[in-house]
Amino acid sequence: MNYSRIAGTGSYLPAKVLTNRDLEKMVDTSDQWIRERTGIEKRHIAAADETTCDLAEPAARRALQAAKVDSGEIDLIIVATTTPDQVFPSTACLLQQRLDIHGCPAFDVQAVCTGFVYAVAVADNFIRTGSARCALVVGAETFSRIVDWSDRGTSVLFGDGAGAVVLKASKEPGIISTHLHADGAYESLLRVPAGVSKGYDLVQEGGAYTEMRGNEVFRMAVTTLGRIVDETLQANGLQKTDIDWLIPHQANIRIIQATARKLRMPMERVVVTVSEHGNTSAASVPLALDVAVRDGRIQRGETLLMEAFGGGFTWGSVLLKY
Numbered sequence: 314m315n316y317s318r319i320a321g322t323g324s325y326l327p328a329k330v331l332t333n334r335d336l337e338k339m340v341d342t343s344d345q346w347i348r349e350r351t352g353i354e355k356r357h358i359a360a361a362d363e364t365t366c367d368l369a370e371p372a373a374r375r376a377l378q379a380a381k382v383d384s385g386e387i388d389l390i391i392v393a394t395t396t397p398d399q400v401f402p403s404t405a406c407l408l409q410q411r412l413d414i415h416g417c418p419a420f421d422v423q424a425v426c427t428g429f430v431y432a433v434a435v436a437d438n439f440i441r442t443g444s445a446r447c448a449l450v451v452g453a454e455t456f457s458r459i460v461d462w463s464d465r466g467t468s469v470l471f472g473d474g475a476g477a478v479v480l481k482a483s484k485e486p487g488i489i490s491t492h493l494h495a496d497g498a499y500e501s502l503l504r505v506p507a508g509v510s511k512g513y514d515l516v517q518e519g520g521a522y523t524e525m526r527g528n529e530v531f532r533m534a535v536t537t538l539g540r541i542v543d544e545t546l547q548a549n550g551l552q553k554t555d556i557d558w559l560i561p562h563q564a565n566i567r568i569i570q571a572t573a574r575k576l577r578m579p580m581e582r583v584v585v586t587v588s589e590h591g592n593t594s595a596a597s598v599p600l601a602l603d604v605a606v607r608d609g610r611i612q613r614g615e616t617l618l619m620e621a622f623g624g625g626f627t628w629g630s631v632l633l634k635y
């Protein structure tokens with residue numbers, strides 16, 4: 314039986330920082346409101362000429378270095394993103410070229426904020442079935458490009474960044490289980506209406522930006538993430554106390570605290586980075602993972618629960634031994 318095991322992690326945030334104080338000058342908001350309602354203090358914004366692949370590349374290189382894996386060993390590349398550089402080739406193919414990797418499958422996964430969890434689940438299945446032995450999985454976003462910076466309901470929440478893992482085949486776990494869900498019935502609560510097939514005319518009408526009914530999304534996120542935690546524990550016959558670290562999607566500190574309460578987990582065992590970069594969508598879980606691996610909090614052999622919720626709606630979890 315093959316398992317896939319995280320061999321290395323990496324992340325990257327663009328240089329430009331936008332603080333809550335900066336936002337006070339752009340929309341009718343306050344540093345206090347943003348901190349109290351979301352836990353966010355600042356976010357990083359890609360430069361005008363910096364693309365999602367530009368963020369993905371350093372994150373991927375850091376993960377390869379941490380894993381002590383040469384790029385020639387990679388036999389699968391998956392990039393989770395909602396904000397690809399261009400319609401095609403996929404950002405995964407663009408990244409493959411940057412890393413001078415040739416021939417292995419490379420494709421994007423689009424599940425908005427749950428994208429990285431989806432991508433890890435796909436890569437895990439490739440490795441379990443023997444179709445791949447060494448996968449590069451990246452979550453990368455220039456989400457700032459699909460934010461209406463005059464809308465205080467969304468502009469205070471999002472930022473740009475990238476995180477990556479190298480997954481290697483192993484006889485020892487590794488990823489224990491993955492759980493993926495979606496329900497397209499909620500499209501009207503969270504969406505960017507414009508797109509390739511609907512036509513770019515909508516862009517002129519403001520349709521290129523994220524529309525969100527924040528309060529309703531918030532309630533759905535809290536209940537749904539509570540359910541996915543239960544589902545993951547039950548599927549593996551585990552108790553809440555068996556989880557060493559919760560690595561949640563970094564959207565809002567209040568959603569994270571609600572999930573931690575559900576797990577009866579003290580906040581010291583929850584990796585929280587939302588204050589530093591806001592909601593970076595598909596990048597948020599691997600960004601948080603990389604921070605806690607590099608600062609030594611997460612140790613080999615510990616049990617991690619990663620979870621996410623996002624547009625679609627999509628939601629999911631990954632349970633693993635690090």
Ligand code: ACO
Binds near residue numbers: 527622
């Ligand atoms: N600054 C100041 N006031 C604001 C701001 C702001 N930036 N935004 C909204 N308000 C006001 C509202 O107008 C409202 O005023 P009113 O009472 O006079 O009408 C008041 O604050 C409360 O608004 P709510 O929307 O009820 O505030 P809430 O506590 O729900 O927080 C937030 C809003 C932060 C957006 C929250 O609902 C949230 O985090 N939602 C979930 C977002 C999320 O997790 N998305 C999931 C993934 S995203 C993805 O997949 C792309």
